[in-house]
Amino acid sequence: MIRKAIESYFSDATIDSANKCAQRLIQCLPDQKKIKNNRVLLAYGGGKDSSYMVAWVKYIHNIVLEEKGETFRLRIVTNRHAGMNDKVMENIDNAYRALGLYDDESVECLIVDGLLVRYFERYLLMPESVRIQNRTDVLMSGHRFQADARSTFCNACNLSMMNSFGMASQWEGGVDVVITGDSSKEQTAYFAWVRHLSRLFNRQVIDEGRGFSSFLKTLDGVAKGYFENIYGPGNVTSEHRIAHALVRDPIFFNIYQDAAYESGEHWSLLTEFLKFDFDELMFSFSESDCGNPTLMAHIRGLRAETLLGRTYTEGVREYVNFAIGLMQQKEFPRHLVFEMSARYQNDSAIDRQRARAEKFALDAYDLSSEQLICMIYSPFTECGKNLERYLADQKILLSAPAIHALLGGNINGCSMLKTKLETLSGLNLEQLRQCYGNCLVVSLLEPKSKDPLSRVLRYDPHKAIIQVKNDNAPDRRITEIISGR
Missing domain, CATH: 3.40.50 (Rossmann fold)
Structure with a gap:
């Protein structure tokens, strides 16, 4: 019975x-x-x-x-x-x-x-x-x-x-x-x-x-x-x-x-x-039924490697420290916290997790690392505010004025440019134009913003404020928000 x-x-x-x-x-x-x-x-x-x-x-x-x-x-x-x-x-x-x-x-x-x-x-x-x-x-x-x-x-x-x-x-x-x-x-x-x-x-x-x-x-x-x-x-x-x-x-x-x-x-x-199995991918930090936190750590690593001029490993470790803290707050058993820590315990382990995250991004969402990096820069949003930096950092040989003309106007533009942007971002032209007309959500550290999405982000409880190095500006540390699961 x-x-x-x-x-x-x-x-x-x-x-x-x-x-x-x-x-x-x-x-x-x-x-x-x-x-x-x-x-x-x-x-x-x-x-x-x-x-x-x-x-x-x-x-x-x-x-x-x-x-x-x-x-x-x-x-x-x-x-x-x-x-x-x-x-x-x-x-x-x-x-x-x-x-x-x-x-x-x-x-x-x-x-x-x-x-x-x-x-x-x-x-x-x-x-x-x-x-x-x-x-x-x-x-x-x-x-x-x-x-x-x-x-x-x-x-x-x-x-x-x-x-x-x-x-x-x-x-x-x-x-x-x-x-x-x-x-x-x-x-x-x-x-x-x-x-x-x-x-x-x-x-x-x-x-x-x-x-x-x-x-x-x-x-x-x-x-x-x-x-x-x-x-x-x-x-x-x-x-x-x-x-x-x-x-x-x-x-x-x-x-x-x-x-x-x-x-x-x-x-x-x-x-x-119940025969519950803590799968290596679905058991992902404070989640046991979703692999997205693995991608969150991966994106943090990519952000450090690209925007901040640091190493992928440094960015991932920032996320790991934050997410392990969430696990402890949620009273995960110690052996599960230890198991998650072990997955990111050294450079070799982080390299293995990077490969796993890249595969999961493709399998689950059909997203390449190139498209994730593009998302990190968000180069087309707010009239291409981050466009020139994105093209320079990623050594993409495309014309910024031509991209502005394509996304900001009603012209169809060059079909080759359209195809290239869609490949880089994973979005179609209509969606890229929507991003172009939208504002970027500002930092949580700017409380005066009236943008409702900024305020949604500000009141999310699963976040922390951290100080990080920026090797593109080595004379100072910057304050950033880290969020996740």
């Missing part, structure tokens, strides 16, 4: 907490007469913490069944993006098999790929359109934020994740309850952040008392404002919006107070029972 199997990995205190959590959940279900009429939604990213959360909620699911003779319908949704490889799908599949979810008629396992909702299958291919959209979002954001790690990889991805919640909440009859593992403090901070963003983009301000659909509607306004800023008015696609027209308006149910999240406390459950 699944309940007994899970229970064998729990302490007495954990079992007691789970029983209390089950009673709280029962009390908040809207249909008290027929428990099986209630639908409960749980998001599952495929990482270590969310894998434990799935096992925890399934345990509660079984407690309710044994107590009431019936249980709520559990809907689990995974939002997939290009930064997740096949190993994440394997970990999810392993967890579902261990928990007996495929054979449980009261459980629905869903996967969202862009705007497509399907039942989860181990070898279900990601639509190429989703990969292309993720790639374009990375490039367009990167060229606006000058390859800031979080802004480049996480902004669009986070909004996509919230859209998957909306899509799963409106799919086939909707849901009554959305389970969250965030603490009350984290929830309050997140609501405050959303309210702040809605004001930045002159959108409807969230009303916390009006339920999940109101929350999603507010986020939809934020998403529209954000992507209009990136792509231009009229260029925001349905893939960039947040689904909020829900069949039912679910309530939040918080399990943070009951579940112990530190993976060291449930290591055997993760690795022995």
Whole structure:
């Protein structure tokens, strides 16, 4: 029996907490007469913490069944993006098999790929359109934020994740309850952040008392404002919006107070029972279901090597020190922190990670190192503000006036120049012209900027201020912001 199997990995205190959590959940279900009429939604990213959360909620699911003779319908949704490889799908599949979810008629396992909702299958291919959209979002954001790690990889991805919640909440009859593992403090901070963003983009301000659909509607306004800023008015696609027209308006149910999240406390459950494998690429600093932090470290190395005239190794070590600190803040087990440190322990190890990052950039996003370097310079944004330096530093024999004429005017220009710019950047001519008309997001150290994207970046909590050498100006150190995961 699944309940007994899970229970064998729990302490007495954990079992007691789970029983209390089950009673709280029962009390908040809207249909008290027929428990099986209630639908409960749980998001599952495929990482270590969310894998434990799935096992925890399934345990509660079984407690309710044994107590009431019936249980709520559990809907689990995974939002997939290009930064997740096949190993994440394997970990999810392993967890579902261990928990007996495929054979449980009261459980629905869903996967969202862009705007497509399907039942989860181990070898279900990601639509190429989703990969292309993720790639374009990375490039367009990167060229606006000058390859800031979080802004480049996480902004669009986070909004996509919230859209998957909306899509799963409106799919086939909707849901009554959305389970969250965030603490009350984290929830309050997140609501405050959303309210702040809605004001930045002159959108409807969230009303916390009006339920999940109101929350999603507010986020939809934020998403529209954000992507209009990136792509231009009229260029925001349905893939960039947040689904909020829900069949039912679910309530939040918080399990943070009951579940112990530190993976060291449930290591055997993760690795022995759920068969969770910490993949060399998907276990990437503070993430265990996404390879993007490996690219963030890589880009930091490339930035040092190009813009700052230093070495790739120095830049990577800056990121590693920052990201290891994040792991410690999130209370990762010591052996996982040690394993991550060992990957970057010396020059040879960093060279191996560089090769791995270059391959992942190509496999996941079809991005070459040349295109990543171009994004670091962001040479076409803000009327080509950084163009001449980019051409000189990278020894690119192209005419700056000709590029200005092509991107700033309505002329088609030289087809060879157009092709060359598209190859260098990974963006098409229309997208390059959009970058040309957009301003660069200024440093977080310039708080007077009224650009909403600068303020989004400023309030991101996963960042640090560091002092670095600039060998292009060896007489002084410069202050920079480093962000990541």
